[in-house]
Amino acid sequence: xxxxxxxxxxxxxxxxxxxxxxxxxxxxxxxxxxxxxxxxxxxxxxxxxxxxxxxxxxxxxxxxxxxxxxxxxxxxxxxxxxxxxxxxxxxxxxxxxxxxxxxxxxxxxxxxxxxxxxxxxxxxxxxxxxxxxxxxxxxxxxxxxxxxxxxxxxxxxxxxxxx
Amino acid sequence: xxxxxxxxxxxxxxxxxxxxxxxxxxxxxxxxxxxxxxxxxxxxxxxxxxxxxxxxxxxxxxxxxxxxxxxxxxxxxxxxxxxxxxxxxxxxxxxxxxxxxxxxxxxxxxxxxxxxxxxxxxxxxxxxxxxxxxxxxxxxxxxxxxxxxxxxxxxxxxxxxxxxxxxxxxxxxxxxxxxxxxxxxxxxxxxxxxxxxxxxxxxxxxxxxxxxxxxxxxxxxxxxxxxxxxxxxxxxxxxxxxxxxxxxxxxxxxxxxxxxxxxxxxxxxxxxxxxxxxxxxxxxxxxxxxxxxxxxxxxxxxxxxxxxxxxxxxxxxxxxxxxxxxxxxxxxxxxxxxxxxxxxxxxxxxxxxxxxxxxxxxxxxxxxxxxxxxxxxxxxxxxxxxxxxxxxxxxxxxxxxxxxxxx
Numbered sequence: 001x002x003x004x005x006x007x008x009x010x011x012x013x014x015x016x017x018x019x020x021x022x023x024x025x026x027x028x029x030x031x032x033x034x035x036x037x038x039x040x041x042x043x044x045x046x047x048x049x050x051x052x053x054x055x056x057x058x059x060x061x062x063x064x065x066x067x068x069x070x071x072x073x074x075x076x077x078x079x080x081x082x083x084x085x086x087x088x089x090x091x092x093x094x095x096x097x098x099x100x101x102x103x104x105x106x107x108x109x110x111x112x113x114x115x116x117x118x119x120x121x122x123x124x125x126x127x128x129x130x131x132x133x134x135x136x137x138x139x140x141x142x143x144x145x146x147x148x149x150x151x152x153x154x155x156x157x158x159x160x161x162x163x
Numbered sequence: 164x165x166x167x168x169x170x171x172x173x174x175x176x177x178x179x180x181x182x183x184x185x186x187x188x189x190x191x192x193x194x195x196x197x198x199x200x201x202x203x204x205x206x207x208x209x210x211x212x213x214x215x216x217x218x219x220x221x222x223x224x225x226x227x228x229x230x231x232x233x234x235x236x237x238x239x240x241x242x243x244x245x246x247x248x249x250x251x252x253x254x255x256x257x258x259x260x261x262x263x264x265x266x267x268x269x270x271x272x273x274x275x276x277x278x279x280x281x282x283x284x285x286x287x288x289x290x291x292x293x294x295x296x297x298x299x300x301x302x303x304x305x306x307x308x309x310x311x312x313x314x315x316x317x318x319x320x321x322x323x324x325x326x327x328x329x330x331x332x333x334x335x336x337x338x339x340x341x342x343x344x345x346x347x348x349x350x351x352x353x354x355x356x357x358x359x360x361x362x363x364x365x366x367x368x369x370x371x372x373x374x375x376x377x378x379x380x381x382x383x384x385x386x387x388x389x390x391x392x393x394x395x396x397x398x399x400x401x402x403x404x405x406x407x408x409x410x411x412x413x414x415x416x417x418x419x420x421x422x423x424x425x426x427x428x429x430x431x432x433x434x435x436x437x438x439x440x441x442x443x444x445x446x447x448x449x450x451x452x453x454x455x456x457x458x459x460x461x462x463x464x465x466x467x468x469x470x471x472x473x474x475x476x477x478x479x480x481x482x483x484x485x486x487x488x489x490x491x492x493x494x495x496x497x498x499x500x501x502x503x504x505x506x507x508x509x510x511x512x513x514x515x516x517x518x519x520x521x522x523x524x525x526x527x528x529x530x531x532x533x534x535x536x537x538x539x540x541x542x543x544x545x546x547x548x549x550x551x552x553x554x555x556x557x558x559x560x561x562x563x564x565x566x567x568x569x570x
Contacts, residue, residue, distance in 0.1 A: 026264065026503050052407075053394050055504070055515055057530040072517070074504055074532075078405075081412055085504065106394030109540050117228075132221035132569060141229060148233040 002080040005029040009084075012044040029084045038088050039098040042073065046103055050075040050084065053100075056110035058118040060144050068092040069120055073100075090120065099125035117142035186214065189551075193222055197555045199296060200565035204542075204554075211550045216543040220536075224569040231529040235494025236262050237336055237470070239529070244330035246533060247567040250289035250510035251331040252281045252321065257507035260415060261516040262336045265503050266470065273461035274338040275417035276454045280351070281324070281333060282416070282507070283447040283454075288317045289510030290398075290440040290447075293562040297437050298369055300559050301378045306365050313361055316354050323347035337471040338464030348455075355452060366441060376434060383545045383557025384432040393541040396534050397512025398439045399561055403431030409508040416507075420457070421450045433553075433560040469496045494524040511535055511562055535567040 009021050009031065018034040019041065033041050042050075054074040062068055067089035075084050088097055099122035100107045111122045112131040119140035122128055130137065139146070186209055193203040201222040207214040227242050234242070243254035256278050263270060291314050295307040318328040323346050325333040334340070343351075369375045385395075387403040400407055408425045410418040426442035428435030464471050468487050477484035490496055500522045506515035515532030538561065545561075546554040 025501060028502075028504065030502075051391060054506075054513065055517060055530070055532045057517060059519060059528040059530075074515075074517070078407060078412075083504070104394065105389070105392040106537050106540060109536060113536075132224040134221075141226070146229075148229060 002082075005082050005084050008045065008048050008050070008077075008082070011048065012041065015044070016041050029082075031084060031086050033086055033088055035088050035090060035094075035097045038071075038073075038086065039100065041086065042075070042100050042103060045075060045084070048077075049079055050077045050082075052076040052078055053104040053106055053110075054083070056100075056107055056114065058114040058120050058142075060118060060142065062144050064089075066091050069095060069118060071097055071114065071120060095119060096121040096123055098123050099128075101125055116140070119143070185209065191551075191554070193219070197300065198558060200563070200568075202558070202563065202565065202568075206551070206554075208551065211552070213546050213549055213551060213554055216546055216554070218539065218542060220539070221569055223565050227531065227570045228529055231526055233525055235524050236496075236498070236526070237491065238494070239526070240334075241330065241332050243531075244332055245566050246531060246570060247289070247510055247514070247535070247564045248329060249292050249562075249564060250285035251329065252285040252333045253289075253507060253509050254514065255331060255333050256282055256416070257505070257509070257514055258516060259334055259336050260507065261503060261505040261518055262470075263465070264505050265501055265518060265520055266467070266499060268337055268465050268467050268470070270338065270416075270465050271461045271463075272417065272459040273463060274465065276458050277339060277343060277463065278334070278416045279418065279421070279454045280343075280451050281321075283450045284317050284320060286510055287444050287447050288314050289562070290444050293510075293559070294369075294437055294440050294444075295365070296559045297379070297433065297556065298375070300556050301375055303369065303372075303375065306368050309361065310365055313358055316350070316358070320347060320350050320354065323350060335464065335471055337467045338462070340464075340472075342463040351451070351455065355448065355455070359448065362444065370438070370441065379434040379437060379556060379560070380432060381430070382433040382553040383549065383560065384430055385541060385545050386431060389541065389544070390431060390538075393538055395512065395538045395541070397509065398436055398443060399431075399538055400512065401426065402428035402435035402439045404429050409506050409513050413506070415505075421453050423447075423450050433556050436560045496524075498522055498524075506532065509534060511564070511567065512538070531570055533567045533570055535563050536570070539563050539568055 009019060013019050016037045018037050020032040022030050024030055054076045056073050059070045060068060069090040069092060071088045073086040099111055109131060111125055112128060114120050115122060115128055116130045116133050117140055186207055189206045189208050191204040191206055192198050193201050203219040205217045230242060231239050240255050240258055243258045244251040246254045291310045295310040298306040321328055321331050323344060325331050385403060387405050390400050390403045396407065404427050406425045406427050411425055423446040426439050428439050472491055473484035473487050478488045498520050500520055502519045504515060504517045506513045512534035513532065514534060517530040518526055519528040521527040545557055
């Protein structure tokens with residue numbers, strides 16, 4: 001008898017107060033978790049069978065005051081074929097989450113990539129250095145303040161289309 | 164690994180095998196003919212035995228995720244071509260299906276079947292390159308030349324539907340830009356008729372070849388548990404004995420209609436990876452045959468005028484078509500807000516698209532889950548303690564594609 005994501009979250013929610021579970025329009029379970037509890041939650045979920053880390057990445061929402069950055073985890077439960085998306089909101093002043101490299105070896109480069117592009121620090125990471133960009137780069141290029149094109153250009157402005 | 168650890172390991176090895184005990188640093192790559200792409204590995208070697216390896220990646224990083232944040236949805240397809248360029252149609256179609264999931268498009272059955280044919284052809288092409296290159300690295304160039312001839316025929320089929328061969332940019336959001344034509348069907352039927360015999364020749368060249376087996380069995384093994392730890396997917400995971408296949412686990416594009424098996428290995432070594440891919444080629448042929456036989460009637464694209472370009476004749480004569488054409492080309496179509504993760508079974512495993520839309524003309528955030536990038540991490544672990552020539556074999560049997568690695 002296979003369990004649902006809700007049942008799995010229910011089981012661990014005694015120990016973790018911050019889990020906010022919701023289902024989006026596409027049937028995916030999203031859970032917001034604080035950065036203090038994320039490691040514990042992932043550890044417990046892994047024990048419960050979510051032992052495949054599908055993806056780990058970050059994103060930047062400069063408008064969200066106090067929660068500018070987000071780390072997004074996708075976990076997969078093979079036996080029950082369940083997927084869950086975990087999110088940690090981070091303030092730009094405290095960009096640090098615990099590394100999950102000791103739970104999933106594959107998280108190593110994914111965390112390095114997230115660090116490289118967003119500057120999010122992963123504590124206890126064995127080798128948190130840039131991976132795709134050059135080592136002496138002094139900024140994190142996927143942040144929204146870095147526009148893709150030269151900002152002084154006027155011919156590409158979108159004002160004619162109301163956006 | 165620290166110098167001390169390396170020396171300790173060398174001492175252990177030296178006690179069991181007669182190597183002179185002197186450690187050398189060897190740069191394998193970034194451009195080495197045996198690595199089939201731009202990969203750098205800094206190896207610590209004792210004679211021919213590898214004590215440790217450290218990869219450097221990012222040599223062809225092209226900032227795809229950043230570029231995507233500036234491009235309307237239909238202009239991202241050409242970017243996906245350049246991820247795993249050995250099987251571009253899978254990347255293209257995966258991206259289209261991600262957007263369709265976001266907008267909730269209803270896709271006709273015929274499109275699903277056409278997509279399955281294109282994706283399975285791409286899988287065959289991808290696996291053929293990988294497997295024939297394993298042959299080259301063991302010293303058998305013959306199979307490679309014959310299989311490349313067959314791959315050309317697959318590219319000829321691509322050409323009939325999209326005009327391109329390597330970076331295909333095939334299809335549109337909602338389906339295809341044209342139906343399968345007579346020439347394509349003829350070429351596909353010819354391919355299905357002639358390829359199995361040629362492929363059997365290739366199989367008889369390597370599969371039970373004593374020299375090839377001695378060379379590949381036990382080279383670069385990884386256990387199922389470690390492979391899971393490293394988030395392996397695709398043939399590399401299945402070679403360890405786990406039958407995870409996105410096509411079966413979360414069927415997309417009507418894969419549930421087809422009868423095929425998911426081959427698995429046992430040891431997770433080079434030979435198993437080779438054999439899993441060989442078997443998958445046969446399964447893909449079965450799927451294509453079924454899709455071609457049971458191809459449903461219907462339209463070759465979905466009815467989503469906001470995303471799918473109207474026919475050119477109409478653009479010049481009808482007002483609505485002109486408006487839609489303009490809006491699509493300028494990237495001014497209404498997109499719902501939302502967040503989707505969609506994955507397809509790429510040539511190398513679960514190829515995922517994590518897409519965040521804020522309702523704007525371009526994705527707010529697009530992340531590619533690139534199987535190569537994730538499983539290449541395990542490479543040092545797989546080659547430590549083995550011989551240099553096995554390391555080359557391991558890399559080619561993992562099918563590490565530079566385009567997908569660096570994105």
